[in-house]
Amino acid sequence: MILPTPIHDITLADWTHSMSRSVLRQMIAITARPGILSFAGGLPDPTLFPTADYAAALQQVLAADPKALQYGPPLEALKVHIVGLMAERGVQVTPEQVFLTTGAQQGLDILTRLFLNPGGEVLLEEIVYPGIQQTVAPYRPHILPVPTDLETGIDVDTIEQLLADGARPAFLYVIPDAHNPLGVSISPDKRLRLVALARAYGLPIIEDDPYGFLHYDSHLEPPLRAFDDDWVFYLGSFSKILAPALRLGWMIAPEPLIPKLTVVKEANDLESSALTQRAVAAYLDAGHLPAHLETLRGEYGRRRDTMLQALYRHFPTEARWTVPSGGMFVWVELAAGVDTKVVLETAVTEAQVAFIPGAAFTVPGRTAPNCLRLNFSNCTPDRIEEGIARLAEVINRG
Numbered sequence: 001m002i003l004p005t006p007i008h009d010i011t012l013a014d015w016t017h018s019m020s021r022s023v024l025r026q027m028i029a030i031t032a033r034p035g036i037l038s039f040a041g042g043l044p045d046p047t048l049f050p051t052a053d054y055a056a057a058l059q060q061v062l063a064a065d066p067k068a069l070q071y072g073p074p075l076e077a078l079k080v081h082i083v084g085l086m087a088e089r090g091v092q093v094t095p096e097q098v099f100l101t102t103g104a105q106q107g108l109d110i111l112t113r114l115f116l117n118p119g120g121e122v123l124l125e126e127i128v129y130p131g132i133q134q135t136v137a138p139y140r141p142h143i144l145p146v147p148t149d150l151e152t153g154i155d156v157d158t159i160e161q162l163l164a165d166g167a168r169p170a171f172l173y174v175i176p177d178a179h180n181p182l183g184v185s186i187s188p189d190k191r192l193r194l195v196a197l198a199r200a201y202g203l204p205i206i207e208d209d210p211y212g213f214l215h216y217d218s219h220l221e222p223p224l225r226a227f228d229d230d231w232v233f234y235l236g237s238f239s240k241i242l243a244p245a246l247r248l249g250w251m252i253a254p255e256p257l258i259p260k261l262t263v264v265k266e267a268n269d270l271e272s273s274a275l276t277q278r279a280v281a282a283y284l285d286a287g288h289l290p291a292h293l294e295t296l297r298g299e300y301g302r303r304r305d306t307m308l309q310a311l312y313r314h315f316p317t318e319a320r321w322t323v324p325s326g327g328m329f330v331w332v333e334l335a336a337g338v339d340t341k342v343v344l345e346t347a348v349t350e351a352q353v354a355f356i357p358g359a360a361f362t363v364p365g366r367t368a369p370n371c372l373r374l375n376f377s378n379c380t381p382d383r384i385e386e387g388i389a390r391l392a393e394v395i396n397r398g
Helices: 014-018 023-031 051-064 076-088 104-115 130-139 156-164 188-201 255-269 274-285 289-314 340-351 381-397
Strands: 098-101 121-125 142-146 172-174 205-208 232-237 249-252 329-333 371-375
Touching: 014 130, 051 274, 076 098, 076 232, 076 274, 098 104, 098 255, 104 130, 104 205, 104 232, 104 249, 104 255, 121 130, 121 172, 142 156, 156 188, 172 188, 188 205, 289 329, 289 381, 340 371, 340 381
Parallel strands: 121 142, 172 205, 205 232
Antiparallel strands: 098 249, 232 249, 329 371
Protein backbone atom coordinates (compact mmCIF):
# COMPACT_ATOMS: atom_id res chain seq x y z
CA MET A 1 0.00 0.00 0.00
CA ILE A 2 1.34 3.44 -0.99
CA LEU A 3 0.65 6.08 1.61
CA PRO A 4 -0.19 9.61 0.41
CA THR A 5 2.64 12.11 0.62
CA PRO A 6 1.89 15.07 2.93
CA ILE A 7 1.62 18.33 1.05
CA HIS A 8 4.34 19.88 3.20
CA ASP A 9 6.77 17.42 1.57
CA ILE A 10 6.14 18.83 -1.89
CA THR A 11 9.33 19.73 -3.74
CA LEU A 12 9.43 23.40 -4.67
CA ALA A 13 11.95 25.29 -6.78
CA ASP A 14 15.04 26.23 -4.79
CA TRP A 15 14.43 29.98 -4.99
CA THR A 16 11.02 29.70 -3.29
CA HIS A 17 12.61 28.71 0.02
CA SER A 18 13.68 32.32 0.51
CA MET A 19 10.47 33.71 -0.95
CA SER A 20 8.26 35.96 1.14
CA ARG A 21 5.51 38.40 0.42
CA SER A 22 6.63 41.93 -0.31
CA VAL A 23 7.11 43.90 2.90
CA LEU A 24 5.27 46.72 1.18
CA ARG A 25 2.19 44.57 0.55
CA GLN A 26 2.22 43.28 4.11
CA MET A 27 2.33 46.81 5.46
CA ILE A 28 -0.42 48.04 3.15
CA ALA A 29 -2.65 45.25 4.48
CA ILE A 30 -1.93 46.38 8.05
CA THR A 31 -2.48 50.04 7.29
CA ALA A 32 -5.74 49.47 5.40
CA ARG A 33 -7.72 48.87 8.58
CA PRO A 34 -11.07 50.67 8.88
CA GLY A 35 -10.76 54.20 10.19
CA ILE A 36 -7.09 54.58 9.24
CA LEU A 37 -6.10 57.75 7.39
CA SER A 38 -3.61 56.20 5.01
CA PHE A 39 -0.65 57.70 3.20
CA ALA A 40 0.61 54.16 2.63
CA GLY A 41 -0.60 52.94 -0.75
CA GLY A 42 0.53 54.05 -4.17
CA LEU A 43 -3.05 54.48 -5.27
CA PRO A 44 -4.76 56.89 -7.62
CA ASP A 45 -7.96 58.40 -6.28
CA PRO A 46 -10.89 56.22 -7.46
CA THR A 47 -13.23 59.22 -7.39
CA LEU A 48 -11.17 60.60 -10.30
CA PHE A 49 -11.46 57.51 -12.50
CA PRO A 50 -13.22 58.38 -15.81
CA THR A 51 -15.93 55.81 -15.12
CA ALA A 52 -18.72 57.27 -17.29
CA ASP A 53 -16.54 57.86 -20.35
CA TYR A 54 -14.88 54.47 -20.04
CA ALA A 55 -18.25 52.74 -19.56
CA ALA A 56 -19.49 54.40 -22.76
CA ALA A 57 -16.39 53.23 -24.64
CA LEU A 58 -16.83 49.71 -23.30
CA GLN A 59 -20.50 49.61 -24.24
CA GLN A 60 -19.68 50.88 -27.73
CA VAL A 61 -17.09 48.16 -28.24
CA LEU A 62 -19.32 45.35 -26.98
CA ALA A 63 -22.17 46.50 -29.20
CA ALA A 64 -20.11 46.87 -32.36
CA ASP A 65 -17.21 44.43 -32.22
CA PRO A 66 -17.75 40.73 -31.41
CA LYS A 67 -13.98 40.17 -31.65
CA ALA A 68 -13.64 42.13 -28.42
CA LEU A 69 -14.34 38.92 -26.49
CA GLN A 70 -12.15 36.69 -28.65
CA TYR A 71 -8.48 35.79 -28.72
CA GLY A 72 -6.65 38.14 -31.01
CA PRO A 73 -3.40 39.89 -31.89
CA PRO A 74 -2.39 43.21 -30.29
CA LEU A 75 -4.71 45.98 -31.43
CA GLU A 76 -3.04 48.15 -34.05
CA ALA A 77 -5.31 51.12 -33.34
CA LEU A 78 -4.17 51.16 -29.72
CA LYS A 79 -0.53 51.02 -30.79
CA VAL A 80 -1.12 54.08 -32.97
CA HIS A 81 -2.59 55.93 -30.00
CA ILE A 82 0.46 54.99 -27.91
CA VAL A 83 2.72 56.41 -30.62
CA GLY A 84 0.88 59.70 -30.08
CA LEU A 85 1.21 59.47 -26.30
CA MET A 86 4.94 58.86 -26.63
CA ALA A 87 5.25 61.91 -28.87
CA GLU A 88 3.75 63.96 -26.04
CA ARG A 89 6.60 62.65 -23.87
CA GLY A 90 9.11 63.75 -26.51
CA VAL A 91 9.76 60.26 -27.88
CA GLN A 92 9.40 59.40 -31.57
CA VAL A 93 8.45 55.75 -32.18
CA THR A 94 6.61 53.64 -34.72
CA PRO A 95 3.72 51.23 -34.07
CA GLU A 96 6.12 48.38 -34.83
CA GLN A 97 8.17 49.33 -31.75
CA VAL A 98 5.12 49.28 -29.44
CA PHE A 99 4.61 46.06 -27.47
CA LEU A 100 1.41 45.78 -25.42
CA THR A 101 1.59 44.30 -21.92
CA THR A 102 -0.78 43.33 -19.13
CA GLY A 103 0.36 46.23 -16.98
CA ALA A 104 3.88 47.59 -16.65
CA GLN A 105 4.68 44.89 -14.08
CA GLN A 106 4.38 42.28 -16.82
CA GLY A 107 6.78 44.34 -18.90
CA LEU A 108 9.30 44.08 -16.05
CA ASP A 109 8.82 40.33 -15.91
CA ILE A 110 9.21 39.86 -19.66
CA LEU A 111 12.38 41.95 -19.87
CA THR A 112 13.86 40.21 -16.84
CA ARG A 113 13.28 36.84 -18.46
CA LEU A 114 14.78 38.14 -21.69
CA PHE A 115 17.97 39.54 -20.16
CA LEU A 116 18.77 37.87 -16.83
CA ASN A 117 20.48 34.51 -16.41
CA PRO A 118 20.32 32.74 -13.03
CA GLY A 119 22.98 34.21 -10.76
CA GLY A 120 23.57 37.17 -13.06
CA GLU A 121 24.13 40.78 -12.03
CA VAL A 122 21.57 43.58 -12.00
CA LEU A 123 22.00 47.26 -11.22
CA LEU A 124 19.38 48.55 -8.77
CA GLU A 125 19.19 51.64 -6.63
CA GLU A 126 19.67 51.06 -2.91
CA ILE A 127 16.14 52.36 -2.38
CA VAL A 128 13.96 50.98 -5.14
CA TYR A 129 10.45 49.99 -6.18
CA PRO A 130 9.86 46.57 -4.53
CA GLY A 131 8.22 45.14 -7.65
CA ILE A 132 11.55 44.87 -9.41
CA GLN A 133 13.06 42.93 -6.51
CA GLN A 134 10.18 40.45 -6.63
CA THR A 135 10.61 40.11 -10.38
CA VAL A 136 14.30 39.25 -10.28
CA ALA A 137 14.14 37.09 -7.12
CA PRO A 138 13.66 33.72 -8.89
CA TYR A 139 16.99 34.24 -10.68
CA ARG A 140 18.88 34.77 -7.42
CA PRO A 141 20.85 37.62 -8.96
CA HIS A 142 23.81 39.47 -7.57
CA ILE A 143 22.42 42.95 -6.97
CA LEU A 144 24.84 45.82 -7.54
CA PRO A 145 23.42 48.58 -5.29
CA VAL A 146 23.64 52.19 -6.40
CA PRO A 147 22.96 55.21 -4.15
CA THR A 148 20.55 57.97 -5.16
CA ASP A 149 20.89 61.69 -4.64
CA LEU A 150 17.59 63.18 -3.45
CA GLU A 151 18.09 66.25 -5.65
CA THR A 152 19.44 64.82 -8.92
CA GLY A 153 18.64 61.12 -8.90
CA ILE A 154 20.69 57.97 -9.33
CA ASP A 155 24.46 58.16 -8.73
CA VAL A 156 25.87 57.79 -12.24
CA ASP A 157 29.46 57.98 -10.97
CA THR A 158 28.94 54.72 -9.07
CA ILE A 159 27.49 53.03 -12.14
CA GLU A 160 30.38 54.21 -14.30
CA GLN A 161 32.91 52.93 -11.77
CA LEU A 162 31.23 49.54 -11.49
CA LEU A 163 31.25 49.14 -15.25
CA ALA A 164 34.84 50.33 -15.55
CA ASP A 165 35.85 47.78 -12.90
CA GLY A 166 34.40 44.95 -14.97
CA ALA A 167 30.80 44.55 -13.81
CA ARG A 168 28.52 43.37 -16.62
CA PRO A 169 24.97 43.56 -15.27
CA ALA A 170 22.08 42.16 -17.26
CA PHE A 171 20.33 45.51 -17.01
CA LEU A 172 19.87 48.74 -15.07
CA TYR A 173 16.38 49.47 -13.74
CA VAL A 174 15.38 53.12 -13.21
CA ILE A 175 12.31 55.31 -12.71
CA PRO A 176 13.66 58.60 -14.09
CA ASP A 177 10.58 60.73 -13.34
CA ALA A 178 8.86 60.99 -9.94
CA HIS A 179 10.70 57.98 -8.55
CA ASN A 180 8.80 55.48 -6.42
CA PRO A 181 9.43 55.80 -3.48
CA LEU A 182 11.83 58.76 -3.51
CA GLY A 183 9.87 61.24 -5.62
CA VAL A 184 13.08 62.54 -7.23
CA SER A 185 13.59 62.93 -11.00
CA ILE A 186 16.92 62.35 -12.72
CA SER A 187 18.71 65.55 -13.78
CA PRO A 188 19.25 66.27 -17.50
CA ASP A 189 23.01 65.71 -17.44
CA LYS A 190 22.63 62.37 -15.65
CA ARG A 191 20.10 61.22 -18.25
CA LEU A 192 22.60 61.83 -21.03
CA ARG A 193 25.40 60.12 -19.10
CA LEU A 194 23.26 57.04 -18.43
CA VAL A 195 22.45 56.66 -22.11
CA ALA A 196 26.11 57.14 -23.04
CA LEU A 197 27.14 54.41 -20.59
CA ALA A 198 24.44 52.08 -21.95
CA ARG A 199 25.81 52.48 -25.47
CA ALA A 200 29.45 52.18 -24.44
CA TYR A 201 29.00 49.02 -22.38
CA GLY A 202 26.01 47.40 -24.10
CA LEU A 203 23.90 47.83 -20.97
CA PRO A 204 20.12 47.56 -21.39
CA ILE A 205 18.23 50.18 -19.38
CA ILE A 206 14.70 49.34 -18.25
CA GLU A 207 13.01 52.74 -17.97
CA ASP A 208 9.84 52.49 -15.89
CA ASP A 209 7.65 55.55 -16.48
CA PRO A 210 4.30 55.11 -14.69
CA TYR A 211 4.19 58.76 -13.60
CA GLY A 212 5.51 60.58 -16.67
CA PHE A 213 2.09 61.99 -17.56
CA LEU A 214 1.45 63.14 -13.98
CA HIS A 215 3.66 66.21 -13.83
CA TYR A 216 2.82 69.32 -11.83
CA ASP A 217 5.53 71.79 -12.76
CA SER A 218 5.95 73.65 -16.02
CA HIS A 219 9.08 71.89 -17.29
CA LEU A 220 9.38 68.15 -17.82
CA GLU A 221 12.54 66.40 -18.98
CA PRO A 222 12.20 63.89 -21.83
CA PRO A 223 12.54 60.20 -20.92
CA LEU A 224 15.78 58.32 -21.48
CA ARG A 225 14.14 56.65 -24.48
CA ALA A 226 14.18 60.02 -26.24
CA PHE A 227 17.98 59.80 -26.42
CA ASP A 228 18.44 56.20 -27.57
CA ASP A 229 16.46 53.75 -29.70
CA ASP A 230 18.44 50.60 -28.95
CA TRP A 231 19.48 50.32 -25.32
CA VAL A 232 16.53 51.92 -23.50
CA PHE A 233 13.45 49.73 -23.00
CA TYR A 234 10.60 52.03 -22.02
CA LEU A 235 7.63 50.85 -19.92
CA GLY A 236 4.39 52.83 -19.81
CA SER A 237 1.06 52.13 -18.16
CA PHE A 238 -2.57 53.19 -18.15
CA SER A 239 -2.85 52.26 -14.45
CA LYS A 240 -2.13 55.70 -13.02
CA ILE A 241 -3.70 57.79 -15.79
CA LEU A 242 -6.91 55.76 -16.30
CA ALA A 243 -7.36 52.94 -13.77
CA PRO A 244 -5.17 50.15 -12.33
CA ALA A 245 -7.81 47.45 -12.85
CA LEU A 246 -7.47 47.78 -16.62
CA ARG A 247 -4.10 45.98 -16.30
CA LEU A 248 -2.89 47.48 -19.57
CA GLY A 249 0.54 48.86 -20.33
CA TRP A 250 3.08 49.07 -23.08
CA MET A 251 6.74 48.69 -23.86
CA ILE A 252 8.83 50.53 -26.43
CA ALA A 253 11.54 48.18 -27.69
CA PRO A 254 13.75 47.76 -30.77
CA GLU A 255 11.68 46.24 -33.55
CA PRO A 256 14.04 43.24 -34.10
CA LEU A 257 13.37 42.09 -30.51
CA ILE A 258 9.56 42.20 -30.73
CA PRO A 259 9.29 38.54 -31.90
CA LYS A 260 11.30 37.33 -28.88
CA LEU A 261 9.24 39.50 -26.54
CA THR A 262 6.10 38.00 -28.07
CA VAL A 263 7.26 34.45 -27.35
CA VAL A 264 8.07 35.32 -23.73
CA LYS A 265 4.68 36.97 -23.27
CA GLU A 266 2.83 34.02 -24.84
CA ALA A 267 4.34 31.79 -22.17
CA ASN A 268 3.07 34.22 -19.55
CA ASP A 269 -0.55 34.95 -20.50
CA LEU A 270 -0.86 34.40 -24.25
CA GLU A 271 -2.08 37.95 -24.79
CA SER A 272 -3.48 41.01 -23.07
CA SER A 273 -7.26 41.40 -22.87
CA ALA A 274 -8.71 42.15 -26.30
CA LEU A 275 -11.71 43.74 -24.64
CA THR A 276 -9.60 46.14 -22.58
CA GLN A 277 -7.45 47.03 -25.58
CA ARG A 278 -10.48 47.92 -27.65
CA ALA A 279 -12.23 49.81 -24.87
CA VAL A 280 -9.16 51.93 -24.11
CA ALA A 281 -8.70 52.60 -27.83
CA ALA A 282 -12.35 53.70 -28.08
CA TYR A 283 -11.88 55.95 -25.04
CA LEU A 284 -8.84 57.52 -26.70
CA ASP A 285 -10.70 57.80 -30.03
CA ALA A 286 -13.30 59.92 -28.27
CA GLY A 287 -10.61 62.40 -27.24
CA HIS A 288 -11.25 62.29 -23.49
CA LEU A 289 -7.70 61.78 -22.26
CA PRO A 290 -6.24 65.33 -22.51
CA ALA A 291 -8.96 66.84 -20.32
CA HIS A 292 -8.77 63.91 -17.91
CA LEU A 293 -5.00 64.35 -17.54
CA GLU A 294 -5.45 68.05 -16.86
CA THR A 295 -7.93 67.16 -14.12
CA LEU A 296 -5.49 64.70 -12.56
CA ARG A 297 -2.57 67.11 -12.76
CA GLY A 298 -4.57 69.91 -11.20
CA GLU A 299 -5.98 67.81 -8.37
CA TYR A 300 -2.85 65.81 -7.57
CA GLY A 301 -0.76 68.95 -7.84
CA ARG A 302 -2.93 70.62 -5.19
CA ARG A 303 -2.59 67.57 -2.96
CA ARG A 304 1.19 67.53 -3.38
CA ASP A 305 1.38 71.21 -2.45
CA THR A 306 -0.88 70.66 0.56
CA MET A 307 1.32 67.85 1.82
CA LEU A 308 4.54 69.82 1.36
CA GLN A 309 3.10 72.83 3.18
CA ALA A 310 1.81 70.63 5.99
CA LEU A 311 5.21 68.95 6.38
CA TYR A 312 6.83 72.38 6.63
CA ARG A 313 4.36 73.49 9.30
CA HIS A 314 4.20 70.37 11.44
CA PHE A 315 7.27 68.15 11.05
CA PRO A 316 10.41 68.59 13.17
CA THR A 317 12.99 71.04 11.86
CA GLU A 318 15.65 68.35 11.41
CA ALA A 319 13.46 66.40 8.99
CA ARG A 320 13.97 66.80 5.26
CA TRP A 321 11.91 65.63 2.30
CA THR A 322 11.85 65.55 -1.46
CA VAL A 323 9.79 67.98 -3.54
CA PRO A 324 8.49 65.82 -6.39
CA SER A 325 7.76 67.42 -9.74
CA GLY A 326 5.17 64.73 -10.43
CA GLY A 327 3.95 61.30 -9.41
CA MET A 328 2.39 60.38 -6.09
CA PHE A 329 5.06 60.26 -3.39
CA VAL A 330 7.10 62.32 -0.95
CA TRP A 331 10.13 60.72 0.71
CA VAL A 332 10.90 61.91 4.23
CA GLU A 333 14.12 61.50 6.22
CA LEU A 334 13.78 61.98 9.97
CA ALA A 335 16.58 62.48 12.49
CA ALA A 336 19.17 59.75 12.78
CA GLY A 337 18.16 57.22 15.41
CA VAL A 338 14.43 57.39 14.67
CA ASP A 339 12.98 54.00 13.76
CA THR A 340 10.02 54.55 11.44
CA LYS A 341 8.79 50.98 11.96
CA VAL A 342 8.26 51.86 15.62
CA VAL A 343 6.73 55.19 14.63
CA LEU A 344 4.30 53.34 12.35
CA GLU A 345 3.04 51.12 15.16
CA THR A 346 2.28 54.14 17.32
CA ALA A 347 0.84 56.16 14.45
CA VAL A 348 -1.58 53.40 13.48
CA THR A 349 -2.72 52.49 16.99
CA GLU A 350 -2.83 55.94 18.59
CA ALA A 351 -3.22 58.45 15.75
CA GLN A 352 -4.94 56.25 13.14
CA VAL A 353 -2.47 57.40 10.47
CA ALA A 354 -0.46 55.09 8.21
CA PHE A 355 2.60 55.37 5.97
CA ILE A 356 5.25 53.00 4.62
CA PRO A 357 8.61 52.85 6.46
CA GLY A 358 11.71 53.19 4.33
CA ALA A 359 12.84 49.65 5.12
CA ALA A 360 10.18 48.34 2.72
CA PHE A 361 12.13 49.70 -0.24
CA THR A 362 15.76 48.80 0.43
CA VAL A 363 17.79 46.17 -1.40
CA PRO A 364 19.52 43.48 0.70
CA GLY A 365 22.40 44.89 2.70
CA ARG A 366 21.03 48.43 2.75
CA THR A 367 18.80 50.13 5.33
CA ALA A 368 16.72 53.28 5.64
CA PRO A 369 15.53 53.03 9.26
CA ASN A 370 14.73 56.73 9.74
CA CYS A 371 12.87 57.19 6.44
CA LEU A 372 9.28 56.93 5.26
CA ARG A 373 7.23 57.24 2.10
CA LEU A 374 4.06 59.32 2.01
CA ASN A 375 1.43 59.08 -0.73
CA PHE A 376 -0.56 62.23 -1.51
CA SER A 377 -2.75 61.13 -4.44
CA ASN A 378 -5.40 59.19 -2.54
CA CYS A 379 -6.41 61.71 0.14
CA THR A 380 -8.23 65.00 -0.23
CA PRO A 381 -6.33 68.15 0.81
CA ASP A 382 -8.21 68.50 4.10
CA ARG A 383 -7.44 64.88 5.00
CA ILE A 384 -3.79 65.39 4.07
CA GLU A 385 -3.55 68.39 6.40
CA GLU A 386 -5.24 66.47 9.22
CA GLY A 387 -3.14 63.33 8.71
CA ILE A 388 0.22 65.10 8.56
CA ALA A 389 -0.61 67.02 11.74
CA ARG A 390 -1.52 63.80 13.55
CA LEU A 391 1.57 62.00 12.28
CA ALA A 392 3.81 64.90 13.27
CA GLU A 393 2.42 64.79 16.79
CA VAL A 394 3.52 61.15 17.08
CA ILE A 395 6.98 61.93 15.68
CA ASN A 396 7.48 65.00 17.85
CA ARG A 397 6.59 63.02 20.97
CA GLY A 398 9.53 60.77 20.21
